[in-house]
Amino acid sequence: MNAIESFGIDKQYENHVALHPLDISIPEGSVFGLLGPNGAGKTTLLRIINQIISPDNGSVSFYGQNIRSSHSHQIGYLPEERGLYKKMKVGEQSMYLAQLKGLSRKESRKRLHWWFKKWELETWWDKKVEELSKGMAQKIQFIITVIHEPKLLIFDEPFSGLDPVNAALIRDEILRIKEEGATIVLSTHRMESVEELCSHIALLNHGEKILDGTVNEIRESHRNGNFRLSYRSNEPITLSLPEQVEISQNLRDFNKGICIAEIQSVKLNSSEIISVLAPQVDTIRFEEIIPSMNDIFIKSVKK
Amino acid sequence: MxxxxxxxxxxxxxxxxxxxxxxxxxxxxxxxxxxxxxxxxLSGGDEDPKKLLVVDNSYLLVGTETISEHSFQYLNPEEFDETLAISAVREKEIYDGLLFLPPSENGDPDFILRNTRLYSKGDIGIDLTRDIERRLGKLATEEKLKINGVDPSIVKNSTTVVNIKNLNLTENGSEASSxxxxxxxxxxxxxxxxxxxxxxxxxxxxxxxxxxxxxxxxxxxxxxxxxxxxxxxxxxxxxxxxxxxxxxxxxxxxxxxxxxxxxxxxxxxxxxxxxxxxxxxxxxxxxxxxxxxxxxxxxxxxxxxxxxxxxxxxxxxxxxxxxxxxxxxxxxxxxxxxxxxxxxxxxxxxxxxxxxxxxxxxxxxxxxxxxxxxxxxxxxxxxxxxxxxxxxxxxxxxxxxxxxxxxxxxxxxxxxxxxxxxxxxxxxxxxxxxxxxxxxx
Known part of the structure; x- marks a missing residue:
């Protein structure tokens, strides 16, 4: 089943179209990367899913049901632009936000204490938010996003402003929550976290979906016959190649005694190429270069 | 909730x-x-009693020694002109001010009042000023009545204080209102x-x-x-x-x-x-x-x-x-x-x-x-x-x-x-x- 499915949703503002009719499916249990340059319509889409704004046309379903306001307690959303009441105490504020998510006072306190203990934030309970560092505030916001254990979690740039240690902490939590069966939507510009975490992605540009599918499918479909051969030699060796295979460059590596050849082949697969090349050189490594999400992103957006 | x-x-x-x-x-x-x-x-005024020097050229205030708790000390108008009286107030600390009334011209009370001056060291208080004004006004009125041949005591006896009690008509009769x-x-x-x-x-x-x-x-x-x-x-x-x-x-x-x-x-x-x-x-x-x-x-x-x-x-x-x-x-x-x-x-x-x-x-x-x-x-x-x-x-x-x-x-x-x-x-x-x-x- 799909956690979220949209049917032809669009949104137009006075001066511009934020979203062209869009069909999107977010499979249950996936970590879904929502990608796109600034202004592509990601925030508009996320706001529609969160029912903060409604689409001009089309509909959204949540686990097979037409989405309605009672579903909002089963969604956790960490918006990109996020803040807290500066003058309010951390604990008090967390209690407030947790109760707004439909938790009772008692349950809110219990779960918050569990999280605060886990991340060693207990001493912050009675501090005011304005005393918190940005990373601290991020952690509090993360806790509040997941506190009601929703079925669908939407994180918009969850790692921005975090040091590597805290970024890893949040990443591990996201993976743990996913293991527990929740569906995760991750909107980010950090392509390495997309590759690391996401099983599915959709790429938006100018309010339109230009790419979607599983990460593997997409990378596979963007294979362009690039191979790389590393071999032992002090100088590049001239290689003899089968038909329709070309060498784009063949250079000495920075490492002493190693050369690298970049090979282009549209038709032959890697085993066919290596069978020709292997006898000619002392091979260290031969690999097919599958484009990174970063390359795919840039290429698709520029198209 | x-x-x-x-x-x-x-x-x-x-x-x-x-x-x-x-x-x-x-x-x-x-x-x-x-x-x-x-x-x-404040309106009751626990003010300190003031001591004023008075130079009364027109003899309008004669006989008035005090206004409420404030006291007057008269100077002889023939010995003290305005400048001299001012310097007297300046020199002596016990005096708070000087009330100066000019000589009358053709017995016209309005002229006196127009040219009456109250000099003071510091704030003399609005109540005292008002009281003096009221007193002078009353005296001047009496003078004017006399000039016009009316006996002030007749006027005084005819003055009536009216204090109508306002009553609102309500369903339950009438009640007092203010x-x-x-x-x-x-x-x-x-x-x-x-x-x-x-x-x-x-x-x-x-x-x-x-x-x-x-x-x-x-x-x-x-x-x-x-x-x-x-x-x-x-x-x-x-x-x-x-x-x-x-x-x-x-x-x-x-x-x-x-x-x-x-x-x-x-x-x-x-x-x-x-x-x-x-x-x-x-x-x-x-x-x-x-x-x-x-x-x-x-x-x-x-x-x-x-x-x-x-x-x-x-x-x-x-x-x-x-x-x-x-x-x-x-x-x-x-x-x-x-x-x-x-x-x-x-x-x-x-x-x-x-x-x-x-x-x-x-x-x-x-x-x-x-x-x-x-x-x-x-x-x-x-x-x-x-x-x-x-x-x-x-x-x-x-x-x-x-x-x-x-x-x-x-x-x-x-x-x-x-x-x-x-x-x-x-x-x-x-x-x-x-x-x-x-x-x-």
Whole structure:
């Protein structure tokens, strides 16, 4: 089943179209990367899913049901632009936000204490938010996003402003929550976290979906016959190649005694190429270069 | 618990726990009490007795040694001219000032009074000045009467002090009333509503701006609807206003009873008797009557129902304007940008406040009547009219219904602007933008 499915949703503002009719499916249990340059319509889409704004046309379903306001307690959303009441105490504020998510006072306190203990934030309970560092505030916001254990979690740039240690902490939590069966939507510009975490992605540009599918499918479909051969030699060796295979460059590596050849082949697969090349050189490594999400992103957006 | 209640509770508790609220709650009643008590103490005037030198060239004041507790020391006009007398006051510390009356010309009292001068070292006090003026005026009048061949004692004997007792015809017969008291209550109540409405409406606005600039709004509206947040905020802050008002009323009632038992019965009677003796026969018997009338008047007015109406019109006005202030808050990024929207919002109430005195002259006239129907002015206008009585029941019902319709209307409009405004950053909104937001689906 799909956690979220949209049917032809669009949104137009006075001066511009934020979203062209869009069909999107977010499979249950996936970590879904929502990608796109600034202004592509990601925030508009996320706001529609969160029912903060409604689409001009089309509909959204949540686990097979037409989405309605009672579903909002089963969604956790960490918006990109996020803040807290500066003058309010951390604990008090967390209690407030947790109760707004439909938790009772008692349950809110219990779960918050569990999280605060886990991340060693207990001493912050009675501090005011304005005393918190940005990373601290991020952690509090993360806790509040997941506190009601929703079925669908939407994180918009969850790692921005975090040091590597805290970024890893949040990443591990996201993976743990996913293991527990929740569906995760991750909107980010950090392509390495997309590759690391996401099983599915959709790429938006100018309010339109230009790419979607599983990460593997997409990378596979963007294979362009690039191979790389590393071999032992002090100088590049001239290689003899089968038909329709070309060498784009063949250079000495920075490492002493190693050369690298970049090979282009549209038709032959890697085993066919290596069978020709292997006898000619002392091979260290031969690999097919599958484009990174970063390359795919840039290429698709520029198209 | 419904999110609406959670929000209202937060708005209420964070404000009530705030130090400003505590200070306001203590200082407010003290200030109000001071407003009641201090003028009555001051008017009695525990001033130091002043010692004045008098150079009376016209012999108008002859025979007057004192005015209340102040004393006069006469100088011989033939030995002292104005300059010499001034230097005498300067040199001797015991004298507080100099009263200089020029010689009369053709016995014209007006000429003397025009050229009379009161020199003083430091502040001589307004009461003494008034007393001298009154005394001189009286003497001059007598002179004029004499010039015109009228015996002043005839005039004096014919002077009559009138003190009509105002009685309001009600269903239960008649009751005493005091015009002055009604005016004070009408003006006080409308002024308080004016202040409270803007004080608390501005708090809504500031709250909205705070949520918008800190971006917590983005977090909150994922769990609650903007309208719920808006209403929760408005109701929560209304609670703060009501609590503040109740504290004020409780303390004021206490002060009224304490002051009533202490000041009104002992001190003020002394003060009045002092005033009577100082002011002379003119006011004789007048003040005691007035005070009794005030007490009678307060008891006769239906204070409980007035407080009830006050709370209704305060809440109504607050809700009406508060909703609009919230919309303004949502449309801007900083408080400094609110000016262009604020002015048209503050003008209706300000004009009504300025018209209170006009309305009081004819509390049931057409100006007062129409202003007490229009929701934007009715909270003030009705509070001006109510203490005077004579407002028809249908008028009150209509006014209340219109006010309720009014705030439901402004809340509806604001909610539409608000839900778009809170998510709009950076661009400075114009009236045209607000209109577009209003129409956005």
């Amino acid at each position: 419904s999110p609406f209640i959670i929000i209202a509770l937060r708005e209420f508790t964070t404000r009530v726990k705030n130090k400003t609220f505590l200070i306001m709650s203590i200082l407010g009643p003290i200030g109000l009490g001071a407003l009641i008590v201090i003028p009555s103490l 015009l002055l008291l009604k005016m004070a209550i009408g003006f006080g109540a409308s002024f308080f509503i004016y202040m409270f409405v803007f004080l608390y409406a501005a708090q809504i606005m500031r709250g909205v701006i705070e949520e918008k600039t800190s971006r917590i709004i983005e977090v909150i509206i994922t769990s609650v609807k903007p309208t719920q947040l808006l209403l929760g905020k408005i109701i929560g802050i209304a609670g703060v206003g009501l609590l503040q008002f109740l504290i004020l009323i409780t303390f004021s009632t206490l002060i009224y009873y304490i002051a009533g038992s202490l000041i009104l019965e002992s001190d003020i009677t002394q003060i009045t008797s002092a005033q009577i003796s100082s002011a002379g026969e003119m006011k004789n018997g007048g003040n005691q009557g007035t005070i009794n009338q005030i007490i009678e008047g307060i008891n006769s007015l239906n204070i409980a129902s007035l407080i009830g109406f006050f709370i209704f019109y305060f809440l109504g006005g607050y809700l009406l304007y508060g909703a609009l202030f919230a919309a303004v808050g949502s449309a801007v990024d900083a408080e400094a940008d609110t000016q262009q929207f604020m002015i048209p919002l503050t003008i209706p109430l300000l004009i009504t406040l300025m018209l209170t005195m006009t309305m009081m002259q004819e509390p049931n006239g057409s100006l007062a009547m129409w202003l007490s129907f229009i929701p934007f002015s009715s909270p003030l206008a009705m509070m001006v009219r109510l203490p005077f009585g004579g407002v028809q029941t249908w008028e009150i019902v209509l006014s209340m219904l219109l006010l309720i319709t009014g705030f439901l209307g402004t809340t509806w409009i604001s909610a539409k602007i608000y839900r778009v405004g809170i998510l709009t950053y950076g661009k400075k909104a114009s009236y045209k933008d607000l209109y577009k937001w209003l129409r956005r689906k």
